[in-house]
Ligand SMILES: O=[N+]([O-])c1ccc(O[C@@H]2O[C@H](CO)[C@@H](O[C@@H]3O[C@H](CO)[C@@H](O[C@@H]4O[C@H](CO)[C@@H](O)[C@H](O)[C@H]4O)[C@H](O)[C@H]3O)[C@H](O)[C@H]2O)cc1
């Protein structure tokens with residue numbers, strides 16, 4: 324490509340920007356804390372970088388603000404974002420359905436959303452942007468085309484993802500496509516179809532800035548399980564490291580030399596789910612391994628916190644339009660607010676059960 328470096332964006336010497344959005348959420352949590360002893364730990368949490376989710380187009384202007392702020396802080400700095408606004412988003416679930424609908428000009432709306440992000444990235448070439456692209460989207464195309472909503476969304480997801488990769492090609496951006504997790508695409512029957520699809524998307528845009536894949540986004544799997552969680556039911560890819568070591572070579576052999584980011588933001592406690600497919604506000608979860616480039620495999624660029632701990636996965640209000648039954652299961656903490664909204668009790672648990680401890 325025409326750009327210089329395209330190695331690990333988290334290379335030494337780079338600091339990672341703290342999202343003011345999340346810092347503000349944690350500061351508010353201090354004011355609402357159930358116990359002063361626990362609240363004493365909250366400021367330390369606010370110092371750990373995570374990703375800012377651009378889940379509505381109205382948030383895109385704040386990206387300019389963040390990039391300008393970051394540029395004023397350090398010459399070598401990384402801003403971490405999640406691109407998350409596909410039309411008919413979260414097609415196999417209800418909790419995170421988005422603002423754009425395919426049936427209502429959604430693909431064009433999405434392209435405008437991407438154009439806004441691309442303009443911000445171009446305006447601040449001195450700031451590195453690491454972007455996770457569309458959690459749950461391509462993974463749903465691997466396993467859920469039997470769901471009419473996903474089948475209907477397939478071509479739009481692929482067109483929108485291609486557009487995002489084409490537009491987000493500035494020399495200061497690194498893209499990681501979302502790749503589900505060990506309990507999703509890690510099943511043997513899913514690995515090859517997944518590798519095939521990711522490699523096809525990668526090859527579809529020459530000279531792209533797709534560095535690799537992001538796994539375990541908004542999920543709870545260990546990077547390296549001490550012992551298999553019972554829910555893994557004999558699946559050899561018991562954790563994210565085994566999933567990555569299984570799918571990495573399958574991607575490389577198909578022309579996609581993918582590197583990985585692994586979300587460990589809510590992975591501090593294992594054996595807390597009734598089933599591996601349960602994903603909503605899982606009770607007992609704790610903040611996990613701290614972000615680092617000290618990873619167990621060269622395939623992994625960094626351990627990161629992508630889902631901001633404390634922001635809900637979905638509402639438990641059965642009367643809500645976006646109520647998903649998964650958020651009503653026994654292992655889902657209740658009462659929970661809408662996806663993305665601050666869930667104070669859940670945040671306090673994440674701090675309480677954090678491993679490593681705060
Ligand atoms: O014994 N075997 O050999 C065998 C073989 C195959 C088997 O089938 C596999 O079973 C897996 C479950 O074990 C399924 O994985 C679940 O798929 C769901 C979507 O369908 C995901 O939900 C998403 O989760 C996101 C957060 O991660 C949410 O943000 C998002 O809103 C939400 O929709 C779950 O995580 C994920 O765990 C696979 O599809 C399925 O193919 C099972 C056994």
Ligand SMILES: [Mg+2]
Pocket residue numbers: 418419541636
């Ligand atoms: Mg979700």
